[in-house]
Amino acid sequence: MSSETPNEGGQKKPPIPTPAKRIPALNIEKRGDRLYAVDSLHKWFAISSLLLFLITVGMVLADYSREWKRYQRQFVRLQIQKTQNDIRQVSSSFDRKKFDQLEAQVKQTEVQQKQNEAQIDKLQKQKNDLEAKLYAVDENYRFSKAVYDSEKYGYEDAVAHKASNAQKLGDKLKQTEKGMNDYKGDLDKTTLDLRAVNDELNKYFGERDALQKNRETQLADFSRLQTRLNTLNPGAIIVSFRNAPVFDFMNPSERINQVILSNLYNDQPFKAIPRVDRCTTCHLGIDQKQYQNDPQPFKTHPNLDMYLSSGSPHPMESFGCTSCHGGLDRATSFVNAAHMPRSEDQRKQWQKKYGWEEDEFIPQPMLPMANIEAGCYKCHNGSPEVPQAAKLNSGRDLIRIYGCFGCHKLPGYENIRKVGPDLSTVSGKLNKDWVRKWLANPKDFKSQARMPQFWWNSNNSGKSNGVDWDKRNAAEINAITEFLFANSKPKELPAGRTGGDPAKGKQIVETVGCFGCHAIGAIKDVANQSQIRRRHGYNLENQGSKVSQSWIYNWVKDPVQVWP
Amino acid sequence: MIIKEIINALTAPYYLITAAAILLLVSLKYPHKFYTNKVAAIVFGGMFLFLGLSILDPEFRKIVTKPDNVPIVGMLFLVPFFTWFSMREAVVNDQRSTDGKPLIEQEETAEKVLTWPDLVYTELICMVVLTVILIGWSMALQAPLEDPANPSSSPNPSKAPWYFLGLQEMLVYFDPWLAGVVFPGLIIVGLMAIPYIDTNPKGNGYYTLKDRRWEITTFLFGFLILWILLVILGTFLRGPNWNFFGPYEFWDIHKLEALVNVNLSEYIWVKGLGTGLPKNPLIREMFGFLIVLGYFLLIPPLLAKKWFKGFYTTLGPIRFHVMTFLLLCMAALPIKMVLRWLFNLKYIIGIPEYFFNI
DSSP states (O other): OOOOOSOTTOSSOOOOOOOOSSSOOTTHHHHTTSSSOHHHHHHHHHHHHHHHHHHHHHHHHHHHOOHHHHHHHHHHHHHHHHHHHHHHHHHHTOOHHHHHHHHHHHHHHHHHHHHTHHHHHHHHHHHHHHHHHHHHHHHHHHHHHHHHHHHHHHHHHHHHTTOTTHHHHHHHHHHHHHHHHHHHHHHHHHHHHHHHHHHHHHHHHHHHHHHHHHHHHHTHHHHHHHHHHHHHOOOHHHHHHHTSTTGGGSOOSSOOOOEEEEEEEEEETTEEEEEEEOGGGTOTTTTOGGGTTSOTTSOOOTTTTTEESTTSSEEHHHHTTHHHHOSOTTOOSTTTTTOOOSSHHHHHHHHHHHOOOOOTTOSSOOOOGGGTTHHHHTTOOSSSOOTTOHHHHHHHHHHHHHTGGGTSOOTTOTTOOOSSOOOTTHHHHBOHHHHHHHHHOHHHHOTTOOSOOOSSOTTSSSEETTEEHHHHHHHHHHHHHHHHHHTOOOOOOOOOOOOOOHHHHHHHHHHHTGGGTOOOSOOOOTTOHHHHTOOSSOOOTTHHHHBOHHHHHHHHHOHHHHOO | OHHHHHHHHHTSHHHHHHHHHHHHHHHHHSHHHHSSHHHHHHHHHHHHHHHHHHTTSHHHHHHHTSTTTHHHHHHHHHHHHHHHHHHHHHHHHHHHHHHTOOOHHHHHTSSOOOOTTTTHHHHHHHHHHHHHHHHHHHHHSOOOOOSOOOTTSOOSSOOOOGGGHHHHHHTTTSOHIIIIIIHHHHHHHHHHHHHHHOOOOTTTTSOOSGGGHHHHHHHHIIIIIIIIHHHHHHHHSBOGGGOBOOTTSOOOTTOOOOOOOBOHHIIIIIIISOSOOOSSHHHHTHHHHHHHHHHHHTHHHHHHHTTTHHHHHHHHHHHHHHHHHHHHHHHHHHHHHHHHHHHOBOOSSEEGGGTEEO
């Protein structure tokens, strides 16, 4: 605020100020001639500082409370529970009797020791003295050896360079060697003495030590599990210290696990970024057998022989998770990882539980369980069949049979023969009336017809959008039929003979093996997929109404003549 | 709803900017009518009511509650409030000085300037409270991150940071070299030049409108209409493809606007003279050059002779010409806007061959 008074260059001096009228009269006795009372400012300062402190604490807490940490804590609890179960199991199969017996024997040897206490004490004292001596002697020997080695170098150097003092050095070396050997003798003697005393002591202790070792072996399972339990649960104070803000840079127990896949990339614009799969931050039991029956996210992978385990064809270290499953590799929260629900129910459940929503920015969300085999195709696209991916295989099969690639461009299907027959000789085989009926609804004629129905579907029958579809459909079908017949150049075929015996014919059809390839009539057993998808052996249902007898005669006689 | 339709239509840039400009100028002409507590209560009450009712509309809510648009909502209230507040003080002061009474600031600081604790301590408390608000805000509204940057697919609408949306809005009317380079440069240079151009000593340390009517009007027009309003327009009313969308309109990416803008040369040669466009761009655009040169060379002397005689004598020729140059540049934006709205004028000089378009 400027201290200059207005009207600086002005003409008249301002009159003597009256008390400021526009300043509210609140607290006038406290604040005196100031705008604010200092006391109340102190109060506001205190309140705002407290708020700042609280919001800073809140900020740190909000920053540290991560979804994955919750799962890791849950998993530790699960591990503790499992270890405790193991301990219980071990104790139930524990041979109490044998252990008690050992315990009694150990007690007995201890009683014996009591009787020879004086002797043992004496030996113990001897042992202590010898150990002290051994330390000193050993040091003397090692030091003198060090001196000897360095003098030896000096001597050899002098000899090699033919120095004048070589002789003198040689004498000195000999003297040192003698001293060293003395120490060595001393050392050997002390070692032997110590061994003798130990042997003497073992007479009293040997049996007890063996028994004690035996007892420890019996308890090995217990102590291993106990150590595990202690590592898992070192106490609330240690755990919270290790994971406390700032201190967690050292060795936190809650940490992000990741598999770095240096050969598999995320395709970003102009940059391929190595995948870093952090899924195991929450899916902690995914590669361990013992979590098969635990809830997600800890559940074991259902097929460890095929995936994740080091002996499988897809070990975790080189394939990770997202290369097959999809999803955001670096994400560490349920929603960000782009989990995809397998059903509408699950979607609703997730929305409620996790606030799940589809993230439009994740390029490849996870494949829902129903489509999981699609992940295989990323790598297994060269072979006609992918082993153990039945759904994927049958899907690719369907594409081939139904000819999706006729209209839709599909990589890998460019050079496959079209699924429909050659129509250039159609007028020699069919009549117009049949073609019209077939086009109107192929399934009316043959229940397993693969050609779709194009007319009289839900969106082009009756009258809608100002179109009389019935009229239009009929017109279109007629036009197509006429077009096909006008452009058809039928082969000249000899007239077929007639007058066969239907009963005899039936007998021949049934006996010579026509049914090996052909079927006649609708296939009722829809579950029998291979029957529906058979690709050779035309279904002969209703053939009589489709083609002339003469054509059938010629076809059966020599198919190549009809369709070269 | 019919009211929503009307509001959608009325917020179109030409109505919005024109109405805001007229409102500002009228309010500065009759300040004692506009900058009163009663008018403020009505205006801000109306704004809150508008926001409260509009937030029920899903399209409006979607845009207004976007985390990066929230500060602009704050600005929508704060800028008018402080404008109103300072103008109210100015009106009171002006009244007092005509009545011969002491000014507000004189009363407050007659004997001493209240620095401690009135200024410094309150500033400290303000600082702390603002930090609290910012931390709380950043915790409550997550940063609106989108997918990784991809040069081959830019987001639509592709918007500048909010404080540059005024510049982006200028791109509707001018080429990038003007709207993105020359005008921003002139804004900075012009703001720096103000203390050297403005020799009016009045208004130092106190609020007044009467003593500085010209300066305040110019500044408020530039700041409120040509900057703040364009930021608000760019934030809330510009959707995919930088098309205009009313506040209740769905941001349809397929919305089309007829681009039927025409250059001045086409107006003159094709429509006026009935001939084709000359091949030589300099001949083709000579009328545009004449107009632009006339705008910058003829108008200043004219002003000096006629309407701005007083300025010319008080400022001297150098100050005066710098001021008029900056002023004309500033006026170029609303002039181009009006020409665009009325005549679909694309460029006054349009030489796309050399990327020289004005």
